[in-house]
Amino acid sequence: MSHTIAARIQAAEEQLRQAMLASDVAALEALLDPELLFTNHMGWTFTREDDLDAHRSGMLKIVDLDLSEQCVLVRGDCAVVSVQARITGRYNGVPSNGTFRFMRTWAPDEASGQWRVIAASSVMVV
Known part of the structure; x- marks a missing residue:
């Protein structure tokens, strides 16, 4: 069972990557839990709406x-992903490039069963 969940999470991670690259807000809405908590490498906390607004407005362009x-750890009804990401993009028109380590927690939505990111954090890799 955990192997099947790990495969689903790996597929969801790729969907998330593609959605971020395309600033596909509809796909991001489906992949990010409404209660998402994200802490970035600067220690700032963001919500799902903050993230969606950044993509929607064009403030964030990857x-x-x-x-x-990528490492996927399945425990019960959740999965934790650690992944290194090399990102090239712009934030508010300013180049924002770097290598980061993301830690994301995925859990199935109670109503639909779709896996969504419920928590995430990032650190800069030096």
Whole structure:
């Protein structure tokens, strides 16, 4: 069972990557839990709406997003993903490039069963 969940999470991670690259707000809405808590590498906390607004407005534009070193840990009804991401893009018109380590917690939505990110954090890799 955990192998099947891990495969689903890996597929969801790829969907998330594609949605972020395309600023596909509809796909991001489906993948990010309404109660999402995200803490970035600066220690700032964001909600799902903050993230969606950044994509929707064009404030955040990711040009390239290469993932590596992905590890999926399944426990009960949730999964934790650690992944390294090399990102090229712009935030508020300013180049924002770097390598980051993301930690995301995925859980199935109670109503639909669709896996969604409920919590995430990032650190800069130096």
